[in-house]
Amino acid sequence: MNFNFKHEWVETNIGLMAVLTMLAISVGGLVEIAPLFFIDKTIEKVDGVRPYTPLEQRGRDIYQREGCYTCHSQMIRPFRDEKLRYGHYSLAAESQYDHPFQWGSKRTGPDLARVGGKYSNEWHVQHLVAPRSMVPESVMPNYPWLLSTPLDISDTADRMKALRKVGVPYSLSQAEYDTNVGKFGETVAKQLHIPDAQKNLVAQANFGNYDGDRSGVSEMDALVAYLQVLGTMVDFSKHTDDAFVDAR
Incomplete structure (x- = not known):
């Protein structure tokens, strides 16, 4: 059987090539995605993880608007070299309230999954205004306007309502507020109450x-x-490093 002829025939038949390509992509997608619907522990039960406060969520919106995710991932992989540089590998639970999540493997700058508390507020401000004044080898652009631009908070409640529709437990009613008190504690529950967002x-x-x-x-x-809240919600002293592998 002349397989070279058959392969050439497929490649020169655009319609057939498109159908076979879509079939291959569909099968590959199903193999990767379908098992997740049958795994009970896709998202671990981890104490401390909570939705972002209104201020943190608006900061995340700005992070996405400025394209920070194109150079910084928020996914530490379970390799020893990753642990030594960034810390404990990322848990799915840490991103359960992220829409969309910021996982990825493309890094021009460092991973930011554990950046919270690593530097002072002053360091972050200076780094964002003039990156090379803090990290001489940085290729990050300057963001000086962030310091002089007032934050638009007029639509904060609407943004939280939109996230509520996709499962983030921001509260509107007293019953939802009481549920959040039981789940996150009163201090956090107050931050998650939409009527008091601004x-x-x-x-x-x-x-x-x-x-x-x-x-x-x-x-x-x-x-x-x-940035200061990233990686600070989970007490990683309660999690073992059994999943780490040697990447050498």
Whole structure:
């Protein structure tokens, strides 16, 4: 049988080639996706993981708007070299309230899954305004306007309502609020209550003073608040490193 002839015949028949390509992609997709519907523990039960506060969520919106995800992943893989550089490998539970999640393998800059608390607010502000003043070899662009641009908080509640529709447990009713109190504690539940979104956002920005200026709430406040929470919700001392493999 002349397989070369058959292969050439498929390649020169555009319609057949398209059908076979779609079939191959569909089979590959099903093999990867279908098992997830039958796995009970796709997302681990991990204490401490909560939805983002209104300020943190607005910071995440800015992070996506500025394209930060194109150079920074938030996925530490279970390899020894990754652990030594970044810390514990990423857990699915950490991204359960992310829409969309920021996992990926493309890195121009470092992974940011554990960046929260690693640097001071002042360091982040200076790094975002003039990256090479902090990291001389950085190829990151400057983002000075974040410091001078007031954060638009007028649609904060609407953004939270949209996320609520895809499963993020922001509360609207008293019953939902009470459920969040039982699940996350009263302090967190107050931050997740949509009717108080703007008030809570301003209060967190003033308390955290992320941009060093309490006279207003800037986009820098929001972005730094988001960066400072990454990787801080889970107590990794309670998780073993059994999944780490040697990547050498």
